[in-house]
Amino acid sequence: MFSRRNFFRGAGALTAAVSATSVSRVALAALPEAHQQASPDTQLPLAPSAGRPYHPVVTLNGWTLPFRMNKGVKEFHLVAEPVLRELAPGMKARLWGYNGQSPGPTIEVVEGDRVRIFVTNRLPEHTSVHWHGQRLPNGMDGVSGLTQKAIQPGQTYVYEFVARRPGSFMYHPHADEMTQMAMGMMGLWITHPKGRHPLIDEVDRDFCFLLNAFDIDPGSATPRIMTMLDFNLWCWNSRVFPGIDTLNVRRNDKVRIRVGNLTMTNHPIHVHGHEFTVTGTDGGPVPKTARWPEVTTDVAVGQMRQIEFVADEEGDWALHCHKSHHTMNAMGHQVPTMIGVPQQDLAEKIEKLVPDYMAMGERGMAEMGSMQMPLPDNTLPMMTGDGPFGGVEMGGMFSILKVRRDQKPGDYSDPGWYQHPPGTVARQWSGDLTEAVRSNSAGGQAMPRKAPSEAELRARKPGSHGGHGEH
Numbered sequence: 235m236f237s238r239r240n241f242f243r244g245a246g247a248l249t250a251a252v253s254a255t256s257v258s259r260v261a262l263a264a265l266p267e268a269h270q271q272a273s274p275d276t277q278l279p280l281a282p283s284a285g286r287p288y289h290p291v292v293t294l295n296g297w298t299l300p301f302r303m304n305k306g307v308k309e310f311h312l313v314a315e316p317v318l319r320e321l322a323p324g325m326k327a328r329l330w331g332y333n334g335q336s337p338g339p340t341i342e343v344v345e346g347d348r349v350r351i352f353v354t355n356r357l358p359e360h361t362s363v364h365w366h367g368q369r370l371p372n373g374m375d376g377v378s379g380l381t382q383k384a385i386q387p388g389q390t391y392v393y394e395f396v397a398r399r400p401g402s403f404m405y406h407p408h409a410d411e412m413t414q415m416a417m418g419m420m421g422l423w424i425t426h427p428k429g430r431h432p433l434i435d436e437v438d439r440d441f442c443f444l445l446n447a448f449d450i451d452p453g454s455a456t457p458r459i460m461t462m463l464d465f466n467l468w469c470w471n472s473r474v475f476p477g478i479d480t481l482n483v484r485r486n487d488k489v490r491i492r493v494g495n496l497t498m499t500n501h502p503i504h505v506h507g508h509e510f511t512v513t514g515t516d517g518g519p520v521p522k523t524a525r526w527p528e529v530t531t532d533v534a535v536g537q538m539r540q541i542e543f544v545a546d547e548e549g550d551w552a553l554h555c556h557k558s559h560h561t562m563n564a565m566g567h568q569v570p571t572m573i574g575v576p577q578q579d580l581a582e583k584i585e586k587l588v589p590d591y592m593a594m595g596e597r598g599m600a601e602m603g604s605m606q607m608p609l610p611d612n613t614l615p616m617m618t619g620d621g622p623f624g625g626v627e628m629g630g631m632f633s634i635l636k637v638r639r640d641q642k643p644g645d646y647s648d649p650g651w652y653q654h655p656p657g658t659v660a661r662q663w664s665g666d667l668t669e670a671v672r673s674n675s676a677g678g679q680a681m682p683r684k685a686p687s688e689a690e691l692r693a694r695k696p697g698s699h700g701g702h703g704e705h
């Protein structure tokens with residue numbers, strides 16, 4: 235809701251700067267409503283209130299911005315402003331975003347629509363909005379200094395163009411871009427096809443999210459904007475596991491997932507239990523002859539990938555970035571590997587100096603998932619999450635594709651954990667254990683568990699590197 239209280243919300247320091255030049259309330263009343271979203275939960279798909287029909291998308295932990303129709307033009311109102319975003323229960327970040335959240339709301343239109351977007355700047359510095367991937371008049375491209383003047387604090391600008399190409403797109407500032415994107419300013423733009431399209435299939439569920447990353451010191455809430463690569467919170471739509479909502483579908487649903495990458499490194503997105511094809515990018519639909527099956531697709535920086543599959547295997551399927559450091563939260567990377575190093579003596583000595591010190595890593599890092607290490611306020615554990623069988627030991631870019639035969643069409647609610655049919659879960663072996671036959675290969679002999687027999691020693695030629703025909 236647009237109110238005076240919201241107008242100044244979270245922006246006490248810049249109130250003076252904003253009010254001096256701000257658009258009057260009378261003028262703002264003529265603008266489309268600047269809808270606000272207070273919740274970080276996934277909102278139900280927003281059916282179009284006017285214009286050509288389409289099957290709306292579901293923005294993971296996000297929402298779609300309502301529009302108003304004004305003489306055949308779809309009008310939206312984005313407000314660039316400081317926001318408080320919950321990254322996962324237990325941690326809130328002071329970010330910049332649009333209309334109350336980071337990322338901003340998804341904008342959904344139809345191919346051929348004339349679109350008018352009002353952008354009000356309530357940040358403490360100038361901004362602009364670039365409509366990534368769109369065909370539009372050059373002066374609507376949103377590159378401050380190059381194609382337009384920057385939008386100063388308190389000013390409202392208007393962009394207008396025809397959404398010419400159907401597909402998956404993004405929007406983000408093109409002014410002090412490093413700062414503003416590191417602070418969380420970005421959003422998705424979906425242009426649905428006008429009627430049937432030969433390369434764009436109709437689907438039952440259409441999910442979308444952006445890959446973004448923050449570097450927030452433990453105990454603080456504001457991102458370090460100068461970080462280039464060593465981020466510690468790898469997010470989908472400014473959320474990290476276990477704060478990312480699950481993707482809940484009905485068995486045999488055709489599912490589309492649109493992923494855009496606005497971080498500064500690539501993310502190989504991996505789906506368990508199903509193969510998919512990349513059916514489109516921000517360049518448009520992929521010709522059918524150029525599609526091949528994958529279970530992982532790399533989404534490089536500044537790219538979008540649109541994947542599709544039939545969810546025909548029931549279960550709780552992991553869906554995650556395949557870079558293992560990207561499924562961790564708030565980790566330091568300067569920790570030495572301590573696997574196999576007895577630390578007990580060391581820990582006792584350090585504890586005298588640092589009472590909360592905890593030795594870790596002697597048997598791997600899995601204990602991080604369960605230990606109750608004291609954390610600063612507003613900090614997430616590095617690896618966390620409880621599943622039906624124990625700790626999931628994940629963080630960051632991780633969620634779950636939940637496929638159920640009894641999920642109702644249009645029902646996006648979480649069905650709970652999968653109930654596995656009897657005998658279909660990996661289990662501890664309780665039968666006889668016979669000793670495995672030791673391999674005679676070179677590798678098998680490289681680290682023998684017992685001394686070779688004299689006969690074997692005699693058969694080996696001096697200087698031989700092992701291999702075949704030695705016996």
Ligand SMILES: [Cu+2]
Nearest residue numbers: 501555557560
């Ligand atoms: Cu990644």
